[in-house]
Each structure stands twice: as structure tokens, then as C-alpha cells.
Amino acid sequence: MADLVLTDVAKSYGSVNVLKHIDLDISKGELIVFVGPSGCGKSTLLRMIAGLEKITGGELQIDGMVVNDVPPSERGIAMVFQSYALYPHMTVRENMQFALKIARMPKAEIDERVEKAARILQLHNLLDRLPKALSGGQRQRVAIGRSIVRDPKVYLFDEPLSNLDAALRVATRIEIAQLKEAMPDSTMIYVTHDQVEAMTLASRIVVLAGGGIAQVGSPLELYERPENEFVAQFIGSPAMNLLAGEITATGDRTTIAVEGGGTAVSGVPSLAGDMGKKVNIGIRPEDFVETAEGAEHIFSGRVNITEALGEVTLLYFEPKGGDDPVIGKLQGIHKGLRGQTVRLSADPAKVHVFHDTQSLLYRDRPVKRITTKAH
Amino acid sequence: MNPALQGLLTIAIGVGACVGYFYFANQILDKVIFPARGPNAGRNINRANHIRPWLFLFPAIFALGLYLAYPVVETLRLSLSDREQGGAFVGLDNYSQMMSEPKFWEAMRNNMLWLIVVPAMSTAFGLLAAQLTDRIGWGNIAKSLIFMPMAISFVGAGVIWKLVYETRPDDIAQIGVLNAILAGLGGAPQTWLTIPFWNNFFLMIVLVWIQTGFAMVILSAALRGIPEETVEAAIVDGANPFQIFFKIKVPQIMPTIVVVWTTITLTVLKIFDIVFAMTNGQWETQVLANYMYDKLFRAGDWGVGSAAAIIIMLLVSPILVWNVHNARKEMR
Numbered sequence: 001m002a003d004l005v006l007t008d009v010a011k012s013y014g015s016v017n018v019l020k021h022i023d024l025d026i027s028k029g030e031l032i033v034f035v036g037p038s039g040c041g042k043s044t045l046l047r048m049i050a051g052l053e054k055i056t057g058g059e060l061q062i063d064g065m066v067v068n069d070v071p072p073s074e075r076g077i078a079m080v081f082q083s084y085a086l087y088p089h090m091t092v093r094e095n096m097q098f099a100l101k102i103a104r105m106p107k108a109e110i111d112e113r114v115e116k117a118a119r120i121l122q123l124h125n126l127l128d129r130l131p132k133a134l135s136g137g138q139r140q141r142v143a144i145g146r147s148i149v150r151d152p153k154v155y156l157f158d159e160p161l162s163n164l165d166a167a168l169r170v171a172t173r174i175e176i177a178q179l180k181e182a183m184p185d186s187t188m189i190y191v192t193h194d195q196v197e198a199m200t201l202a203s204r205i206v207v208l209a210g211g212g213i214a215q216v217g218s219p220l221e222l223y224e225r226p227e228n229e230f231v232a233q234f235i236g237s238p239a240m241n242l243l244a245g246e247i248t249a250t251g252d253r254t255t256i257a258v259e260g261g262g263t264a265v266s267g268v269p270s271l272a273g274d275m276g277k278k279v280n281i282g283i284r285p286e287d288f289v290e291t292a293e294g295a296e297h298i299f300s301g302r303v304n305i306t307e308a309l310g311e312v313t314l315l316y317f318e319p320k321g322g323d324d325p326v327i328g329k330l331q332g333i334h335k336g337l338r339g340q341t342v343r344l345s346a347d348p349a350k351v352h353v354f355h356d357t358q359s360l361l362y363r364d365r366p367v368k369r370i371t372t373k374a375h
Numbered sequence: 376m377n378p379a380l381q382g383l384l385t386i387a388i389g390v391g392a393c394v395g396y397f398y399f400a401n402q403i404l405d406k407v408i409f410p411a412r413g414p415n416a417g418r419n420i421n422r423a424n425h426i427r428p429w430l431f432l433f434p435a436i437f438a439l440g441l442y443l444a445y446p447v448v449e450t451l452r453l454s455l456s457d458r459e460q461g462g463a464f465v466g467l468d469n470y471s472q473m474m475s476e477p478k479f480w481e482a483m484r485n486n487m488l489w490l491i492v493v494p495a496m497s498t499a500f501g502l503l504a505a506q507l508t509d510r511i512g513w514g515n516i517a518k519s520l521i522f523m524p525m526a527i528s529f530v531g532a533g534v535i536w537k538l539v540y541e542t543r544p545d546d547i548a549q550i551g552v553l554n555a556i557l558a559g560l561g562g563a564p565q566t567w568l569t570i571p572f573w574n575n576f577f578l579m580i581v582l583v584w585i586q587t588g589f590a591m592v593i594l595s596a597a598l599r600g601i602p603e604e605t606v607e608a609a610i611v612d613g614a615n616p617f618q619i620f621f622k623i624k625v626p627q628i629m630p631t632i633v634v635v636w637t638t639i640t641l642t643v644l645k646i647f648d649i650v651f652a653m654t655n656g657q658w659e660t661q662v663l664a665n666y667m668y669d670k671l672f673r674a675g676d677w678g679v680g681s682a683a684a685i686i687i688m689l690l691v692s693p694i695l696v697w698n699v700h701n702a703r704k705e706m707r
Binding site: 050051052071072073074077078079081082083084085086087088089090098099102103146150 | 602604605607608609610611612613614618622623626627629
């Protein structure tokens, strides 16, 4: 039922375009996460769906009805705000009743709905407390409860966990995931700048950057087959390494001569016409493996800093020129590698090839040039 | 000497004397009375530290005692003595005499009317002005205009409004705005300030006119302090602008409204200047402070005058305590 369709949606403040050409189909039961660097417009897009910001171009449909000019309360949405936005002068119960009372719902039904939400969120003992007497996590649950009682078609979450401390954030994240499982028919849109939240919660992630959509896909799709350098570097931590090079052999596999001496073989197919093209190869730190001297390598360099995290060790190589340092992530503890020259290679399936910032895998799609840096 | 120089000199001497007092008093305490040396150095330091706060508080305590506490005590004493008998103690005679005067009860009734009408209307208009001027481009200009009467003294405001209510004989052009409008509409000019009972309200309007600006400024700041997200949440919840105002915004600034209300109440209880300048308590517009002034300085009856002053103080005190309590609570 709750299909959400955005067609060429745009937002501008005067002559400043904040968002443009946003096309998105969201189907019922999905949990969509908007993720992107700060200032990419993800919260603005959510607020446009909520109706708190005016849509200045394009069309927004909910359930097949254009709602561009429909007030927020009639769109069938409910929103959970970053700072919870509980009404401080009302008890938890009154907070949850407010929207229903405004809608003049019969008292028995209001009580029933509040009861149900309190049961789902374990708010029973807190119903008669004021928000100031609640902890951050409890306030967040009340904010979610306030949405649930309205039984909306679409739930909107605006960075709901960013005001919680780290431990509580993990716990609440899991609660939200369970909540979604308990309400499989509800559609949820969730805004965050935290890619862990995005990866763990989303059925699909929408990466926003530079006022547009950089890529839409399932978390693993974004991780394994990023469409462009921005998404490649935005998803995953530490960010994917990009190394400049030139294509020297084409076909089902592509061979690239990497600047600085190495040779990379990628599982990405290329066309004969790609021969000699300047490209960037992308390899995630965790996909690097150490190779012996004499064997074929993609990258070699002197290790500047090591960070032993226990199960893995991060190797920061000496930066060449002004570039970001290449980072490798090796299993186990390798503290002794500091100051050593290390040679790295990778499985061809894990080597991404970007030409003109776009992955060769997606050569048929229109190029999205994103000028913002991922980190 | 040039008056400006004289002023500067006065300031220099005044501030210098203050600084000198604190500096030298402190020096004498530390160096002469309880020197931090010798066999009792530690004990001396402790003693000096016990005395120091009182040393520093002394000027303020002295000034407040002389100009606040002493007059209260003296007024209380005077209210219990009689002029005719050369200041002999007469118990509550002055009070019972006052209670038997209809003019006192008229003042009492009028004060209560003021007490209900002025704070309510000032706060309501102030809140309305604060909300309406919040989101518009020329809101700040409107606010300045509404706030401006605050800069006028009560007597000045009384004179201005006396002109508004001014009455001229029927056959001459009316210079009072109210009568001019009435005449323009074909009505006969009224002597507004002599219409019993209603003239009280004509006087109250003057104070409302002054206090609305005060209420608006404080409430405007409070309204801006409301988290925007709670308003947005209410919009998403389907509340209309009236519901947002009365159910979300007003309850959140209720503590401030109470403080504004009680602060205006205190001003109202002491109201004197406006009545004094406009009707002087005639035509049944008497209020307590003006009644006190009449007794004390016109009739020269300091016994009954002081009794009236004590009554005013008794009325003000509980509200003052409550006001301070609320203001502190809000600060926390």
C-alpha cells in the first residue's frame, strides 16, 4: 500500500539548489536509509517527505497520490526527531495521545492504541512521567511510541540515535531493527550519517552527495559493487584505497599498470577501446594480502604507522605526494611491520576499476560527477 | 566648574571611596587585626576569613538598613501612634479608623479591580504581540513601537492619556482623540474620567499600554526558546496553529508567564502616579497608594497614612515572595 515515489524532486532556497533530480521508488515494507556526508541534503529530503519543507520541483507520491501540497498530518506519515521533540509539559501518555486527540479519535481507541504502543516499547512504568524524568534511550522510545500510535503508512526517522551515547546507540539500533521486524508492513525512511547504522538497518541504502543520489542499493551491493568513487570511499571503514594507473590489457579481466610500479588484475571486464585509459583502481584495506618478495604485487611501500586493533592491524603507508595514505588491514597483529617495506596484492574479484570516477561495471549508466569528498 | 567635570569628579570620588574601603578594610583585617604570622598564624587566617564576608557586605547592609528596613519599622511605629495626642501609642486605632472610611474601601475595591484587569490584559496583549511579531519582516519595528511606552514615566503617560480623554464644550472642536472620534460619528462629547466605575478602566488602559511592551519582550524571548522541533512534531501530529499556540507553546512558557504576571501585579499594587496625575482619586477612582498620599501629605495624618502604607506592604509581600521564588525556579 505505502508506496512512495519521488520523481525529479528538487529543493532550492532562492537561487541555491540544495537537491536536484531525486528519483526514487520506495515500496511497502522497505527500510530505506538516507546516508551521506553532512550538508548533502539528506535531512532536507526527509523533511520534504514529511511536509515540513516545501518541495520546489518534481513530484512526491504516497500511495499513488501526489502529496506535494498536502499538509504533513494528512500524508499518513509520522516522524521521529533527532532531539526526540517530546512535549516537555505532557506526560509520556499525553505525548502519545496528543495526535489522536487532535484527530478526535474516540477515547477507548486512544487508550487501546497507547496501551499497544506501550507494550511494544516497554513503556508501561513510564506512562505517567514527564519527559524530563526519562533517560535518553527512554525518551527515544517515547518518540517512537508517539509515531506508532498514529499507525502511519510511513515512518520517518531523522538521525534518531545521534543524541545517544555509544552503548545505548547500539542497543537502540537493535530495538529499531526488531521493531521493523514486528511491523513488516510498515515503510520506514531513516536518515543517518553513520554508515554502520545504514549497513545494519537498511533494506536499501540511498547514498546522497552533492545534492543528488550517488547510488541506491542494498548494503552489500554498495559495499561490493560501488557505482562510483564517492560511494566506494563512503561505504566501508577505513575508506577504500584509490590508486592511479593505466589499462594495459582488456577482456574478461582487466590488467592495470599501477603508478609506482605494481600491476593489478581486476575481475571487471573491459572493452578493447579501454586500452590505455587512465583509471583509478579501488581496493578496500581489508582486501589487501601481503605477498612475498619477487611475487606479483599491486602496491609496495614503507609502513609509516601501524594500529593494532587486536583482531586486525591497520597499516598506514607513507603518503606519496599529497595523496591520502594507502591503508592496509591485515588479520592478526603485525606491529613489527612499522618502518618495513611491505608488498600487497589482492584477489582480482576485489579490485574495482573507476574511469572518470565511475565504475567500469556501470559504464552504461549516466556519469554522476560528485565533487564532495567522501570523508 | 563645568557640570560635566563635576559629574566625573563625583563618580571618581564615589568609586574611589568604594574601592578604597574594600582595599583598606581588607588590608587592616589581614595585616593589623589578624596578621598571618606569629604563633597564631593559622588561627588568624581562619578568623579573618570568617569576618571578611561581613566586611564586604557591610556597606550594602548598612544602606539597605537605612533606606529600607528602618523606614518599614518607623512606618509601623507611626501607624500605631496618634498625631493629635503628640505621638502617643494608640494600638490599632488608626487601622480601625481607616477601616470605617468608605474612601478606604473604595480604594481597596479599585486596587483589586486593577489587580485583576491590568496583569491579565498586559500579559495577554504582550503574548499576542510576541507571537504575532515573531515571524514577520517588520516585527522588530512593531516590537519597538509597542515597547516604547515603557520608556515613558507613569506621570508622563498619565498626561498623554489625559489629553486622549480631554473634553471640550459641545460647540468647540474636540482636542481629545476619543471625543473627536465620538463627535465625528455624531455623538455628544463625554467627560470620560468622571464616569464612575468605568473611569477606573480608562485609567487601567494607561498602565496596560505601558506594561504590554514589558510583557511582550520577556515573552518573546521565552517563545524563541521553545525547541522548534516540538512545534514541528505538533505540525506532523496534525495540530492547527491555534492548537500549537495554546497546547504546545503556551504551556512550555507557563513559568515565564507567571513571572511576568506577578511582576506586573507588583507594579499594579503600588499604582499611584497614573491616578494621581489623571483624577487624583476623584470620581470613585481612589487607589491605596493615592489614599496613603492623601492622608500622609495632604491631611497630614501620618497615623492613618502609615497604616495604609503597611496595608499596601502586606498585600505586596506574599506576591513578591512568590515572584522571586518563580524567577529562581525558572533560572535553574
